[in-house]
Amino acid sequence: MEHTDASETSTRFENELALLEAMYPGLISFDSKSRDLKYTSPNSSSATLVLRLHDQYPTGPDKPQIISASSGSRNDIRNKVQQAVETVMFEEQGSEILDILINRFEEITAETAQGPVAGTSDGQHNATKDNGVDADAEFTQPFKTVIIWLHHLLATSKRKLAVNPSLNARVLSRSGYSSLDISGITKPGYPGIMIFSGRSDLVEAHVAELKALNWQAFQIRYDSAEESKQHDRAPDQWQFSCCKGKIVELETMAEIVQSIVKEDQKSIFLQAVGLK
Incomplete structure (x- = not known):
């Protein structure tokens, strides 16, 4: 024994x-x-x-x-x-x-x-409420896309949160939250996959809320903001044929690839998850 x-x-x-x-x-x-x-x-x-x-x-x-x-x-x-x-x-x-x-x-x-966060000269982006809502987001938010690799995504509570960002994770502009500001795809099972694309503040808040949960593995395999810095260009918002302005759950990697509209972005996804 x-x-x-x-x-x-x-x-x-x-x-x-x-x-x-x-x-x-x-x-x-x-x-x-x-x-x-x-x-x-x-x-x-x-x-x-x-x-x-x-x-x-x-x-x-x-x-x-x-x-x-x-x-x-x-x-x-x-x-x-x-x-x-x-x-x-x-x-x-x-x-x-x-x-x-x-x-x-x-x-x-x-x-x-990370060093101390420097404030803007006019204090434009310093005021943030405790519940995660940006109190002074008058400026136009840039876009951001992230691809997250998980050891597994099985728990119903995590799967529901992944496709339904809670109010605490939403960062509002003065015009209010728009459902068209973030789109994405999740895949349950082994491995778990998440893709979120939209306003950078919304994406970052949603990712932060998910990351705070207990995971065996939670890896951000691709961040368009980091990629854009390296190539000195503004990040694009990804388009998905299966959804616009919402996050949906798909069952397979093949379905995810088919749902990514642009070919170069399909290639980025395949490389990020180790399939290319």
């Missing part, structure tokens, strides 16, 4: 490691002797996380040990990462949690990299 349990534990870890290597190609390395797993952020080769896994991981009472954690500026953020993952390690004991730890690490590095 003990042999069977050890074999099952080994198989579970091998499967998790294979999934991580597929999710983060070239960014994951594992030393079987020391049992150290190293992750290098795609945003900076200086941002690294090293975890030491006990022999019985993912089963057993011992938690992964954070050996080192460095930000893109080479600062030691080990204590911050440790604090951020304590709850996860406790609640998810006995489960595969490496991708959750990596996501928490990325969140900490992003927060560390």
Whole structure:
């Protein structure tokens, strides 16, 4: 029985490691002797996380040990990462949690990299209400498209929220919220997929609300705002044949591809989800 349990534990870890290597190609390395797993952020080769896994991981009472954690500026953020993952390690004991730890690490590095937000000279964009509603959004909002890869999307509550942004996630202009400001597609199952396109403030608010939930893996595989900065052009709003001004759930990857109107955007999607 003990042999069977050890074999099952080994198989579970091998499967998790294979999934991580597929999710983060070239960014994951594992030393079987020391049992150290190293992750290098795609945003900076200086941002690294090293975890030491006990022999019985993912089963057993011992938690992964954070050996080192460095930000893109080479600062030691080990204590911050440790604090951020304590709850996860406790609640998810006995489960595969490496991708959750990596996501928490990325969140900490992003927060560390962000400086104080500068206000505009006329204070135009400083007033934001506690419920997430922009109190002074007179300016025209740019567009934004994001593609999110999930380990799985099964829970009914998450699926409903994904296609129905709550009021708290909506950022209103003075003219009010328009349903035509955001469109998108979700796919349940393994993996879960989400695409949202529309006013950048609405998309960002919806993504932030979803990301705050507990996920085994939540990766933003494509962000048109980041892509636009690199190519010095304004991001386009994606068009979907299945929906306009609403978010719908489709069952397969093929249906998603068929619903994306422009060929170049189909290519972007396929690359983002690792199918091209």
